[in-house]
């Protein structure tokens with residue numbers, strides 16, 4: 001059986017700030033269901049819920065070299081829902097609030113990369129593949145070559161790096177090259193870790209991983225261009241031969257309107273039941289209970305990436321329509337503030353909740369009619385897939401994974417599962433919303449057809465897990 005260790009900074013239900021956490025949970029589950037022994041390791045953060053921490057079993061204590069330092073390493077194991085999870089314990093680095101944003105993140109994730117490699121011999125699990133995710137794990141392919149090449153335990157291990165978001169690269173001053181990474185000057189330069197005079201973790205991963213994937217086919221193409229490339233487009237173009245796009249899936253068991261314990265009424269493709277969910281959502285939100293009014297929703301990190309600038313630009317014009325708007329998420333203060341003020345101006349039409357709340361998120365997906373996702377860029381996007389699963393039609397900008405999953409309704413061909421627009425322009429967004437509202441109010445047969453199409457889509461892991469397996473087998477066989 002092929003053995004794959006997923007290495008990441010997030011994994012639900014233990015620690016999550018975004019879609020990365022969901023994928024690092026759900027992809028290994030999908031692989032395990034297909035006879036791959038896939039396991040996960042993440043840092044043992046302070047914020048991991050106590051119910052999980054108390055079930056962890058301490059497996060081994062060892063030392064982790066961080067350049068000249070010798071740091072404590074603890075390997076903890078947790079069996080959770082038939083899966084094995086590992087946690088790397090070091091209180092100096094991880095016993096803090098939250099996940100990231102500390103002055104010494106460069107040191108923390110250097111430690112993590114080294115510590116994971118040091119912990120492998122104690123896992124009772126010798127991986128064939130190390131599947132790294134995002135910059136936090138970017139040094140692993142390089143460390144494996146530099147520090148472990150002559151150790152038989154490591155010699156056949158291959159590496160895959162998945163880029164979930166090119167925006168975050170892990171850029172730190174060049175001083176850390178020797179002082180933290182323990183690398184000599186020969187690792188500066190283009191084939192090393194250097195990026196405009198700094199050290200770049202993600203770049204090191206791109207150069208040294210055996211294979212690179214990103215989370216949709218369109219994004220794999222986009223990031224080779226100046227516009228989306230975040231200054232790494234040159235290097236990505238150079239290594240395009242080992243890069244491919246594999247679309248994310250979502251866990252169809254967790255997001256299943258037929259069985260979801262969080263939603264008001266379970267349903268499948270029933271507009272009557274869907275409306276019951278809407279009415280209860282309106283009650284809970286203390287919005288006027290009016291089943292005939294379209295409810296628009298957004299469950300999102302409130303950041304520039306997610307297109308908040310477009311929404312805020314047109315929000316008053318939008319709220320002049322007979323609609324209701326519900327927003328759930330946390331993010332940048334300026335966006336929260338603008339949304340808070342808009343909700344105050346339109347108390348009968350708009351509610352905004354600045355928090356993480358999984359049960360409420362499910363209720364919103366189930367109760368809304370339209371889901372807004374006008375992203376500036378979107379490596380894959382999971383929310384539009386969840387929305388489809390609950391029969392909520394996505395309105396998206398045609399970028400990255402949004403372009404690969406949402407087909408804008410085409411009147412000539414009669415096909416579609418949502419609505420989309422091409423340019424990052426607030427009035428194109430507004431116009432597309434109005435187009436959707438027109439179908440909602442005036443062209444019910446078409447609306448109903450789109451509603452049915454949403455349920456026909458299949459964005460579970462079925463096909464993508466198979467693509468990862470093919471990739472692992474090619475790599476392992478070759």
Ligand code: GLC
Nearest residue numbers: 018019020164379380381382
């Ligand atoms: C990041 C990306 C998002 C993607 C997720 C999981 O959060 O921004 O588009 O769906 O990672 O890969």
